[in-house]
Amino acid sequence: MIPLPYRVVHRHEETADTVTLRLEPVGDGLAAWSPGQFTMVYAFGVGEIPVSISGGSGPIIQHTVRAVGAVSRAICDAPVGSVLGLRGPFGHGWPEQPPEGEVIVLAGGIGLAPLRPLILAGLGQRLSVLIGARTPADLIFTAEYDQWRAAGARVLVTVDRATAGWTGHVGVVTTLLNQVPITACDATRPPPTGYVCGPEVMMRLGAEALAAAGVPPERIWVSLERNMHCGIGLCGHCQLGPLLVCRDGPVIDAGHAARLLLTREL
């Protein structure tokens, strides 16, 4: 219930409105986290928001935050040396990647942030990372794409709208799927697994496209976002039908998510 002070030890401006902060505990740190979990990040006196963990090792926790409101703006503006508060880690993250079978990661915009620890844990020949953003200037972690490729992963990038100098793919992220040779499910091969995070409509269409491409629906995972005040199922804000997203999510299977996300204003 009480935020622990964490000092900003490194900051990197990913885009015009998105910053990655590396945070080191001033005293006691949080418990160990797993990919896909989130913390509640507190800007002193301003407020607290849920933010997915985009990386870190040992006591260091890395958060990637887009400035969309007063609190996220204050967090993005936090200089090196300043102190934020963290509570967590909360929620169910990404189910572990199965030992065999293809892994397809679909990321939209800042949705790549909670997927990054999963990508780093699964780098290798069987991993495909499909990244979409509105424009080239909205892509995050761009300096790492070549490292992921060097480690064997297929990393494909697309933008909705090209700007001067862009020579890559243009189109929504699902249009990259035909460049990934997904082996359809059969008795001789282990089934593929999909992980999706991005805007809600992108996750719904992305999960549908993965299922159409041969990924079993029960092996497609999405990460949901809702208003949260407590992170531990006490405040009621993050309800989505039967779910308390902070407690039962944020990662849930795509079939379950589709039924909920297709109900307007649930």
Added chain:
Amino acid sequence: MTALLHTLEPLVATLRAEGYTVIGPREREGAIVLDVIDSAAQLPSGWGVQTGPGVYRLRRRADRAVFGHSAGPQAWKRFLHPPRERLWAADRDPDGTFAVTASDDPPPRYAFLGVRACDLRAIAIQDRVLGASPSYTARRQAAFIVAVNCTEPSATCFCASAGAGPDVESVDGADLALTELAEPGETEPLYVAVALSPAGRDVLARVPQTPAPPDVVAVARKAVTAATDHMGRSLPDGDLRAMLAATLDSPHWEDVAARCLTCANCTLVCPTCFCTSVTDTTDLTGDHAERWQTWASCFDVEFSYLHGGSVRTSARSRYRQWLTHKLGTWHDQFGESGCVGCGRCIAWCPAGIDITAEARALASAGAES
């Protein structure tokens, strides 16, 4: 052991002597409210209520019963889960780090006098929902509960069909159970008392009493049993959770939305509604910060705000959230219903919207489609 109490004054005095702040019903400003009492004489002797959709009126009774009224505008949650609570305070050092201190005040020790079965069930529901909150748990564990059987349900009551009464002994959580027996006229009521916990036995043993004659106990039991048949309302039969999950797109939600003012009264009077928001503030120096928790309502547009806009903007979606949560998805989240049938949301809705009628309309619309 069943005892007969001829007055409640020694019980109130004993609880006060034990260090409890006694909270009980009082007549104030045309309603029965819950507040501190120093003496049993402050209980609302001879007051009853008349309720209906959007209706709550006090009425004079023909007897001197002090518990002759059904649920009032307040629930006990205002004491166990207060409307406004400071969660912690923090002071920032010159180097930017800060020390957070949670309140370490000892929890208030409340003795609740007059908790009905519906409200006892509601406390058990909030125990499950808010069990991870240290401050709630501390207040709850310190509380002593004197439950009172309901023998006179009102027109808006439906605890029997909600599985939450009227017999307080059918619901866990009370330390003492009373049944009030009042005769018309100026005679003071008698109370059949049963201890339901070790703490309850200790308190009851210190109160002047006579053994309750079997015929008096039988009259008391009969009055409680009979109350089951006098409920003004009932929830529709069947699996409401499944019914509501299947009617999320029913046109009936538009029908309710045309009447609902989204005023949030129902969530404020509901004894199980638990939602809260937190607000972070600082003093003028900027170096002393506090976090306050306040009751929130799913009828507030801001409640579901995400960057870019709120998830639930229409009245239809906000009423649907409230009703489907209460009767349906509460089962998914907490393994039980979130409704105890106290009827407060019906009486205190300015538009007179009736949760039992809306659930029935949805059930019949769902059955037709």
